Amino acid sequence: MADQRSPRRILVTGGAGFIGSSFVRHLLDDRYPGLEKAEVVVYDALTYSGNRANLEPVARSPRLTFVHGDIRDVALLDRTVPGVDAVVHFAAESHVDRSVRDASPFVETNVLGTQRLLDAALRAGVSRFVHVSTDEVYGSIDHGSWTEDRPLEPNSPYAASKAGSDLLARSFHRTHGLHVSITRCSNNYGPYHFPEKLIPLFLTNLIDGAHVPLYGTGENVRDWLHVDDHTRGIALVLLRGRAGEIYNIGGGTELSNRELTTLLLDATGRDWSYVDAVEDRKGHDLRYSVDWSKIHDELGYSPEIPFERGLAEVVSWYRERRDWWEPLRHRAILT
Ligand code: NAD
Numbered sequence: 001m002a003d004q005r006s007p008r009r010i011l012v013t014g015g016a017g018f019i020g021s022s023f024v025r026h027l028l029d030d031r032y033p034g035l036e037k038a039e040v041v042v043y044d045a046l047t048y049s050g051n052r053a054n055l056e057p058v059a060r061s062p063r064l065t066f067v068h069g070d071i072r073d074v075a076l077l078d079r080t081v082p083g084v085d086a087v088v089h090f091a092a093e094s095h096v097d098r099s100v101r102d103a104s105p106f107v108e109t110n111v112l113g114t115q116r117l118l119d120a121a122l123r124a125g126v127s128r129f130v131h132v133s134t135d136e137v138y139g140s141i142d143h144g145s146w147t148e149d150r151p152l153e154p155n156s157p158y159a160a161s162k163a164g165s166d167l168l169a170r171s172f173h174r175t176h177g178l179h180v181s182i183t184r185c186s187n188n189y190g191p192y193h194f195p196e197k198l199i200p201l202f203l204t205n206l207i208d209g210a211h212v213p214l215y216g217t218g219e220n221v222r223d224w225l226h227v228d229d230h231t232r233g234i235a236l237v238l239l240r241g242r243a244g245e246i247y248n249i250g251g252g253t254e255l256s257n258r259e260l261t262t263l264l265l266d267a268t269g270r271d272w273s274y275v276d277a278v279e280d281r282k283g284h285d286l287r288y289s290v291d292w293s294k295i296h297d298e299l300g301y302s303p304e305i306p307f308e309r310g311l312a313e314v315v316s317w318y319r320e321r322r323d324w325w326e327p328l329r330h331r332a333i334l335t
Helices: 018-028 052-058 074-080 096-101 104-124 157-176 198-207 227-240 257-268 293-299 307-320 322-332
Strands: 009-013 039-044 064-068 086-089 128-134 180-185 187-189 212-215 221-226 246-249 253-256 275-278
Touching: 009 018, 018 039, 018 052, 018 227, 052 064, 074 104, 086 104, 086 227, 096 104, 096 157, 104 128, 104 157, 128 157, 128 227, 157 180, 180 227, 187 227, 187 307, 198 212, 198 257, 198 307, 198 322, 212 257, 221 227, 221 257, 221 307, 227 246, 227 293, 246 293, 253 257, 257 307, 307 322
Parallel strands: 009 039, 009 086, 039 064, 086 128, 128 180, 180 246, 187 221, 212 275
Antiparallel strands: 221 253
């Protein structure tokens, strides 16, 4: 049930990407109690990872407007942001390996773009701003889990640029009183995941009988959360998150890359002869793990999709949706 504070018109930056499009599809499908009937303005530059096909299931919704634009474009922001009452900010350069090769687009979009978006939101007087950050801002943790008050020690240029935008978002609350909430989520998997990231890269290669590259010894551990659980958590933060607060989102399944590779080989009927050990990623974080008790206790969030079921569905999705991923493969190759 919508209450007085429920936003009626929401600007979603990066809404044509993997996670942003999950949020938009579910919102327009009225899956988020309190956000029924809200209008959505997707604002997306359609970089190599942005794809309007990710929004195809809701493309004909009268509540959806698409703006092809860059978050660094101040003039376009000033024409688009006035009239929206909430911003959910997903747009980012998101691939660690690309940031190792060239950090410039990461600083440009993640830091400068976020500052311009925050400024535009302030000028337009939006009532809520949710900044989608990542657990990678904390660095790497051998044992235990990070709570939201842990210092940020990002290791990759991607994580450092996300930490910069995360701190800028916080500062706009502390300095200007903008109603900003920040989410820091663990690794996502799900449908519409661009085939440069581990799970979709491995799946699409293995389905085609091609080899997959495993970094180092494969001992790096990640907490895998279904994208739809992540975006449901974001909807809760948008509706009821407190201003100036940070919410970790996690609760997936911790797996080493070697364990995950075994599951993907089993799911596609391949064996370890399809796996090539490659030189480890520079500065590769060993383990991520967030403590998500705050969002659980405050907003009633818990993940709903068990990893085994979620992964099986994703494997089927990639088997059935070659039409979606095949045209993207050439864009996924790092040169
Ligand atoms: P993605 O690369 O699939 O999508 C990013 C989207 O942002 C694309 O649609 C792209 O076109 C758009 N974009 C990029 N630069 C832009 C710019 N300058 N102006 C406007 N739009 C631009 O990434 P994703 O995996 O969906 O990640 C979305 C957000 O979630 C990011 O902020 C990321 O840091 C964060 N996050 C991701 C994960 C994960 O596991 N993928 C986990 C936690 C947090």
